[in-house]
């Protein structure tokens with residue numbers, strides 16, 4: 005499926021009236037599983053990109069090239085639309101523009117650009133923000149970097165838990181005015197904060213996370229939230245499975261007695277084995293074998 009169609013599917017989610025949960029994806033296998041399970045959207049978080057590619061924490065060590073390459077691998081493996089966490093855009097506004105070009109070429113359906121100061125400055129422990137003006141420049145540069153107008157660009161701010169609600173609203177409104185397609189909010193701690201941002205803006209909202217009392221999809225949809233993230237449990241589950249399996253093998257368990265392995269059927273589905281066999285028949289002359 006052409007990249008444009010994937011982007012249009014993400015746009016349809018944003019212009020719809022319901023709120024969906026994306027599947028957290030990070031590689032070719034995870035995106036295929038999410039697609040097979042019927043998820044409408046994959047979320048490729050910066051944290052899981054760092055873990056999958058580098059095995060490192062989410063501290064902006066991954067490069068744009070590495071992120072885009074992982075996105076490209078997912079685009080090849082599946083047609084599921086993917087929203088990519090492009091962090092701060094890997095530098096200043098000019099880097100943001102380049103980031104958009106690379107992720108667009110890699111097949112992303114949409115991406116977020118945030119106004120957090122990354123990587124953290126010398127001597128600073130807490131999160132720092134870039135100025136609203138710099139954030140606006142980044143959003144404009146992101147829009148300028150897009151060559152397929154269907155690519156979704158989201159302005160992301162976590163200001164509410166750093167500089168407060170008023171600043172978060174000011175930023176959301178300023179990013180909205182640049183022409184971005186949606187607002188991505190992190191750090192929202194309660195209904196009143198979400199309701200205040202929602203009332204002050206008009207774009208669809210994507211919620212990076214929410215407290216326990218804000219998980220009802222109907223409520224979120226009523227606040228114009230169209231996508232609500234749920235963290236990255238699949239990566240944690242995979243890590244645990246690899247740990248348990250290696251531990252059991254190290255302790256002498258025989259491979260045939262291991263628990264929790266993917267069945268041959270599941271592995272075969274994830275590999276798209278039926279498609280490969282059909283192609284082998286068609287192109288390698290193995291039709292009747």
Ligand SMILES: O=C([O-])CC(=O)C(=O)O
Pocket residue numbers: 047048049050051052062089212233236
């Ligand atoms: O975008 C997300 O999925 C949340 C996030 O920032 C990350 O995981 O790096």
Ligand SMILES: [Mg+2]
Pocket residue numbers: 049050051062089091
């Ligand atoms: Mg992130």
